[in-house]
Amino acid sequence: MTTTRRSFFAGAAGFAGAAGFAGTAAVLPAAFSGRLLAQEESAPAPAKLPPSIAALPNRRDEAKPITSEEREARIAKARELMAQHGMSAICLAGGTTLSYFTGIRWGNSERMTAIVIPAKGKPYGVCPAFEEERLQERLTLVPAMAETKLYTWQEDDSPYELVAQGLRDAGLATGTLGIEETMPYVFADGIGAALPQVKLVNARPVTVGCRSIKSPAELALMQLANHVTLAVYEAAWKAGHPGMTTHAFSGLISAGYERSGFPGDGSCETGEYSALPHGSIKPQTIREGAIVLIDDGCTVEGYQSDISRTFVYGKPADKMHQVFEIVKRAQAAALATAKPGVPCEAVDAAARQVITDAGYGPGYAHFTHRVGHGIGMDGHEWPYLVKGDKLPLAAHMTFSDEPGIYLRGEFGVRLEDDMYITEDGAKLFTGPSLSLEQPFGA
Structure with missing residues (x-):
């Protein structure tokens, strides 16, 4: 859903260090939405890596930096947009x-x-x-x-x-x-x-006009970031178990990113705290049969991923299954609606209609946030898939697709993958979650 801890710790430390401002804080990234205040400090990696984490390959060499020629083209496009908008x-x-x-x-x-x-x-x-x-x-x-x-x-x-x-x-x-x-x-x-x-x-018409349309090189970096995140999540899921604290589970994710060669981390909420989209500071222990919700992503050459997975160790309750399937249909509805020329708000409306028709509406009653945000160099960036945003989608825009249902005092389910707009539709960078028992496939 967001990249708050990762963006804050990696971005603020990196920017402050790059600028050489000892003792001063960098401006928070656009993605910062408050979860930092609702999380413990970044979870430490386990002393001994579980086999699934240790097996993750280092993929740093797969990341191809943006070339100076591409930056030249960006500046040229910015100048065209300045002329169009009278700047x-x-x-x-x-x-x-x-x-x-x-x-x-x-x-x-x-x-x-x-x-x-x-x-x-x-x-x-x-x-x-x-x-x-x-x-x-x-x-x-x-x-x-x-x-x-x-x-x-x-x-x-x-x-x-x-x-x-x-x-x-x-x-x-x-x-x-x-x-x-x-x-x-x-x-x-x-x-x-x-x-x-x-x-x-x-300057938004110029900056967003450039940044919202991703180049093939940008899409490739985002594809890699998403693949790495999903692989790390799966490795952590395999290593996790009932009785583990959510803080320790986040440590597995951090260790997975370190093995993979990219900065990143993950939040983890379980049970009733999964109904809070940005979690809680309260200590939590994963129980058999309880919902576990993980979120966040990694950074590859400055480009972000943002993925959520919801799963259960053991047998989920029937209500959990029902809610999961509704959210899964809502995510698919958003994906099917997204295509060039369609207004951003229509994507949110498609997912929200599925959830409302299933009895978890109206409006933001249980689906408490927009269905998606732009993503690229910032975890959250323009444009947004939300009611009132009438900007038409265009090919090569990138967004999260993350409907959720949150039942306070019980549990929450969110399914999030990042998608990119194609010439005639939209595609996910990663395969969607299959079920609460098999969030990464068989």
């Missing part, structure tokens, strides 16, 4: 959008570093003076960014005035500047004050 330039601070266009992994602290990509002309950047050399060497990795001019500031200078100076130097002092939507408010506010003659707008 003179877009401004990016640290985060996944900066990485998407430049390959630079850079975090945000109180010291602003930003890259401005104009619709015409050369990009420029603003960074602390002591970061100039380090940022410049990263910019040279993408030919379109190699000649980026850097405006540097000392600790008692204003970086916002330098953003303004760069626009004036480019002849864009009275245009429209798109601000990447996850930029910290303090940065956007400072830029706005320094540029009273420039209109600031959300």
Whole structure:
């Protein structure tokens, strides 16, 4: 359903480390939705690996990094979209959008570093003076960014005035500047004050216009991430058993990702706590005949997977079987509905109708969240499969497909796989769950 712990620990630590900001926190990824507050600290790997975990191969060599040529094409597309939407330039601070266009992994602290990509002309950047050399060497990795001019500031200078100076130097002092939507408010506010003659707008039409349509290389990385996650989940399921704590089960998943060569982890909820989509901080022990719900995924060259599986060790109750089958039909309905030209909200409506018709409606009564979110470099990213989102789907968009039914005080069932939109429909990156007893097939 989400990638909160993984995104926070891997993303925040990685970005903060990359930016060299000791003692400061990176801005939380877009996927952060609160589950970090409802989880114990990241589960440790077991001292001795069970056979199913030990048998997982390292697949790191299968991941093919995004090429500089592809990043060049992304920048070119962004410029086309800027022209279409009347933007003179877009401004990016640290985060996944900066990485998407430049390959630079850079975090945000109180010291602003930003890259401005104009619709015409050369990009420029603003960074602390002591970061100039380090940022410049990263910019040279993408030919379109190699000649980026850097405006540097000392600790008692204003970086916002330098953003303004760069626009004036480019002849864009009275245009429209798109601000990447996850930029910290303090940065956007400072830029706005320094540029009273420039209109600031959300750069989403440009950034989402680029990022929401995945290239073959991006789809290949996401395919690998999904395959790795499903293999790790299956290995953990085989090693798990009644009497094990959910914290220990999460440790099996963490160990599986370490064996596979990619950062990732997994949450685990059981029994009545599986009815809370983002879990509980309370200690839990897996019991025979109880629902177990696992979630999260891994990161492959910056691209995410997000898969949930629900299963039972032993014999499930009849009601559990019934709910599982309803959720399975809802997931299939969403997949069958998703195709180019169909509005995002129609996919949610198709899954929700199945659940409502089965007596678990109306609305969000028991299916308490949207059916899916965009996924790519962020675990949650635009667009979203939810009522009110009328954006038409397009080929090569990617989403989670994750209906659920949550019965407070009893149990919850969620089935989640990631899907990609094809020219005439949609496909899952992974095969769907078969049953509560065989969540990964025979």
